[in-house]
Amino acid sequence: MLYGTVRLVRLVNELYDTRAELAELAVGEERVRVSRDLHDLLGQSLSAISLKGDLATRLLPLDPARARHEITGLTEIARASLRDVRAVTRDEHHVTLREEIAAAQGLLMAAGVETRINTPGGDLALPQSAQRVLAWAVREGTTNLLRHSDATTCTITLARSNGTTSLDIHNNGARNQGLGDGSGLAGLKDRAAAAGGWAGGEPTGDGGFRLRVELPESTAAVDHS
Template sequence: MAVVSSSARRLASGLITAVSLAYSVGALLYFLQSPLLGAVAGIALVVVVSLHYLHIRAALRGGRPALFPLTVVLQVAATYLPDLLPDGMSGVTAPLLAGTLLVLLPLPWGGALVGLMMLYEGAALLSFQFPLIVVFLYVVTVPTTGAMTYALVRFVRMAADLEQARAELAEAAVLKERLRISRDLHDGLGRSLTAIALKGDLATRLMERDPGSARNEVAELVRVAREAAQDVRQVARGYRAMSLTGEVHRAVALLESSGVDVRTHLAEVDLPGPAEEALAWAVREGITNVLRHSRATTCTITTSLNGESLRLEVANDGAPASSGPAGGGLTGLAERAAQAGGSCTAAPTGTSGFLLTMEVAA
């Protein structure tokens, strides 16, 4: 349920109170006629105004009073029972009742009852031989005041709904940004951190028997670390322009430096931005898993046109049959593929291979 701001609720309550007091002036004139009529008018007026305020306050919160519909019955009684006395006063308090009926009852039912009230007020005033213009003006105040009250409540409720919608959109945007950062950090840094760990271990083992190769591995480690730092900056800025070709070139360099034989075959096709970015992320995730989870000696990266779709395959020969991409990585790839109008799957092949496939609209 949308929450009405305190300022809007105070403004609406103030306007309703002002309208109620304005109609009370007519009822107060009964005090000038006789003590009996004055007492009846005073009691009825207090009941009508109090219940009307209670009803509108509840409607502004998007609900109904706790004792509804008893409170509506009491307002109806306080409005029309004084008509049993000479010079009844329902013509003064009926407009307030019209507002109550329209905001608390379903609009068709409330409108029908207000129509009956108009007929009653018109007939009552004509029985006292009021001029037609006076009858018309009195009768028109019933639906007019009711409609104004209904419009005011609806306006405040709509404002509350819009405020809640803005809050929900802002919360959704924050959540989406958090998911983006989490996904980008996993997909982007996973490969780099894995490469850093592998190259650090290799450099340590080569330090004594082959210092030259160890220095080369350390230099490569530094390069990967700088690339990872750049990835972090791009994640923070929300800008990560990636190309499939560029990612394949980086994958080839990283795998070959780790002793993996790489074969590539890329179809020449222009891809829309989201599709190319999704495929680039798939290459990065596939290479991360080659380095992290497998003992691969060869890796193949291919793309091929399949009708109106482009299919990417990243295969390696070193994954055990039970291995596969980390759940978060595969989930992130599936989300990226779906945003590009495609799909992503990953599964073992035979007893020692693994295949990551992504297909997107070309």
């Protein structure tokens, strides 16, 4: 009985230690998620605010009405960003590929970047797991273009081939040919790996930069429900 009691105490202590370790791991994973989501979320929003602010400043003496319109848009982006931050902290922020592509096209065109959307063999009706990865990829690619390039054109291509769904974002004006290992891309790689795929970015031979994400059909199969 004494031996059994001592053994039971040891097992209870080990159980408490294990629970403490699991709790620490869960807290660490949540911190990583929040940090990654906030980085990806705010990067594009802050770039858009900066872009619209600069545009409004230039337009103010030339076209006050349009300048007011840009300021109104800037305010709306700031309010939406605040709502998104609150949603991220509660893990309630949902993104869709269609919305992110439309937002990226509008933002890039406002920045003077000719943007082309191609979906040959692709379909935007993807399950939520694939939507999240590809939507974050579009956001990350747009943010990097605005921050780190002098691009005048950008092409976003979604395609399905040989059991794989791929997303390519290519621009023609990479300012830093060594770009490709930032924290945003690292977070995107983690997202893609968690979905069974991969992501990577590299300079192209024409002086541009390409971001590519590939997801297996098991993850990115079209959702008909």
